[in-house]
Amino acid sequence: MSELDELVARPGVFMAGRFGADGRVAETAGLYVEIPALAGVAQWFCAAVTTMFGSMAYAVDTLKQTGFDQTSWLPVRSWHYTGGDYVIAVHGDRFLIAERSKLASLDDLSQLLRAGQP
Numbered sequence: 001m002s003e004l005d006e007l008v009a010r011p012g013v014f015m016a017g018r019f020g021a022d023g024r025v026a027e028t029a030g031l032y033v034e035i036p037a038l039a040g041v042a043q044w045f046c047a048a049v050t051t052m053f054g055s056m057a058y059a060v061d062t063l064k065q066t067g068f069d070q071t072s073w074l075p076v077r078s079w080h081y082t083g084g085d086y087v088i089a090v091h092g093d094r095f096l097i098a099e100r101s102k103l104a105s106l107d108d109l110s111q112l113l114r115a116g117q118p
Helices: 003-008 036-064 106-114
Strands: 013-019 025-030 078-083 086-091 094-099
Touching: 003 013, 003 025, 013 036, 025 036, 036 078, 036 086, 036 094, 078 106, 086 106, 094 106
Parallel strands: none
Antiparallel strands: 013 025, 013 094, 078 086, 086 094
16 A cells, blocks of 8 residues: 555545656545546646745745844745635645545644655
8 A cells, every 4th residue: 555545545535646846746546546637626726825835935035034033934845725625735745635524633634744754
């Protein structure tokens, strides 16, 4: 059983995947495997949100990197979005989509995605 299959086997998780170096979905497990158009939507959504957060972090860093404050929001490492009944989470090159009501907590979700990563 692969790491992605293990994620999909968790309660509420119906798709898990990994992005390649070019930002495209390189590997998936779960519901959308048979529906390439939906995997494409997941890829587009995750890439757009990650890019937006990166741009926002860069803008904030540029404005506050004066004086003695040298802390940073970069690089973007992870994020999650909850809307309606679903949640999408990204950590590094991994992502998953799940039903929010079936997850124990968002902290558990974050730990699942971080497993085996620094």
